[in-house]
Amino acid sequence: MQPRNMSMSGVVDLAAVKAAQEAKVKAEQARAETARQGGAGAISPADLVIDVDEAGFESQVIQRSAEVAVVIDFWAEWCQPCKQLSPVLERLAVEYDGRILLAKIDVDANQMLMQQFGIQGIPAVFAVVAGQALPLFQGAAPETQIRQTLDQLVQVAEERFGITGLTVDPDAEPGAAPPPAEAPAGPYDALLAAAVDALDAGDLGGAVQAYQNVLADDPGNEEAKLGLAQAELLQRIQGLDPQAVRRDAAEKPADAGAQLAAADLDLVGGHVEDAFGRLIETVRRTFGDDRDAVRVRLLELFEVIGPDDPRVAAARRALARALF
Numbered sequence: 001m002q003p004r005n006m007s008m009s010g011v012v013d014l015a016a017v018k019a020a021q022e023a024k025v026k027a028e029q030a031r032a033e034t035a036r037q038g039g040a041g042a043i044s045p046a047d048l049v050i051d052v053d054e055a056g057f058e059s060q061v062i063q064r065s066a067e068v069a070v071v072i073d074f075w076a077e078w079c080q081p082c083k084q085l086s087p088v089l090e091r092l093a094v095e096y097d098g099r100i101l102l103a104k105i106d107v108d109a110n111q112m113l114m115q116q117f118g119i120q121g122i123p124a125v126f127a128v129v130a131g132q133a134l135p136l137f138q139g140a141a142p143e144t145q146i147r148q149t150l151d152q153l154v155q156v157a158e159e160r161f162g163i164t165g166l167t168v169d170p171d172a173e174p175g176a177a178p179p180p181a182e183a184p185a186g187p188y189d190a191l192l193a194a195a196v197d198a199l200d201a202g203d204l205g206g207a208v209q210a211y212q213n214v215l216a217d218d219p220g221n222e223e224a225k226l227g228l229a230q231a232e233l234l235q236r237i238q239g240l241d242p243q244a245v246r247r248d249a250a251e252k253p254a255d256a257g258a259q260l261a262a263a264d265l266d267l268v269g270g271h272v273e274d275a276f277g278r279l280i281e282t283v284r285r286t287f288g289d290d291r292d293a294v295r296v297r298l299l300e301l302f303e304v305i306g307p308d309d310p311r312v313a314a315a316r317r318a319l320a321r322a323l324f
Contacts (some may be wrong), residue, residue, distance in 0.1 A: 042169035276315035
């Protein structure tokens with residue numbers, strides 16, 4: 001896993017958005033299975049703090065991040081500030097009662113992970129949520145600041161990804177934590193997997209067709225709707241000359257086609273609000289079929305980002321004002 005240097009309100013990463021949606025579905029299925037088993041799978045408070053190395057990073061951090069926000073403490077034995085920070089993080093991990101999992105990584109023994117996360121100094125604290133790496137803070141921060149950061153992390157995990165954490169049982173046997181729950185196979189898993197394989201191979205047409213096949217049978221399938229919107233977006237920007245597109249958009253502010261192409265580039269480049277704002281302004285300037293085409297494209301881009309993103313909610317309100 002190559003961590004992404006993102007803030008919690010960072011730019012859009014299409015692969016990360018898709019991974020987040022998949023993680024949310026898996027987390028919901030895992031919680032349902034835990035409830036069905038009458039609480040089986042609860043862990044001991046002692047298992048909320050774990051030592052992680054490079055060999056176990058995938059299973060202990062990446063896979064776990066589909067069901068709990070994993071906080072990573074990069075430390076070393078010789079680091080005095082680490083000795084101040086680590087006990088605070090360990091105590092808070094237990095206090096948060098399963099809403100976070102603390103993974104401690106010794107940088108001296110795990111140089112590759114240190115390089116992958118771009119660690120320049122320690123202590124350094126990151127989080128991984130639904131497979132996404134989020135930088136939190138560096139240095140021995142005050143406990144009040146740490147609490148505020150963790151509260152925000154938990155809120156993001158719940159509201160953006162549907163991740164509510166692990167079930168903790170004080171009477172559970174330490175060291176008996178179960179592995180991350182595997183989601184049961186669904187009726188469209190093969191088609192969705194084929195679509196992902198096509199995306200990875202650069203076969204955008206094949207991916208579009210696979211997602212359309214799922215939606216033809218299950219129009220409400222959220223994973224397929226998201227995947228289709230992404231694949232179609234990537235199809236549209238293939239072969240575009242970014243400089244020419246942006247020049248054309250600047251010279252023709254009322255040209256729907258020019259603004260649609262520029263908005264696609266904005267979104268893929270991470271300029272989400274610019275893309276939304278460009279199309280909302282184009283809605284105000286156009287009429288008839290052009291206006292309707294822009295409105296539909298904007299709704300498609302909302303699908304790419306996800307309905308829970310606050311930027312989407314704000315853009316929906318702005319669109320309503322532009323239309324009415």
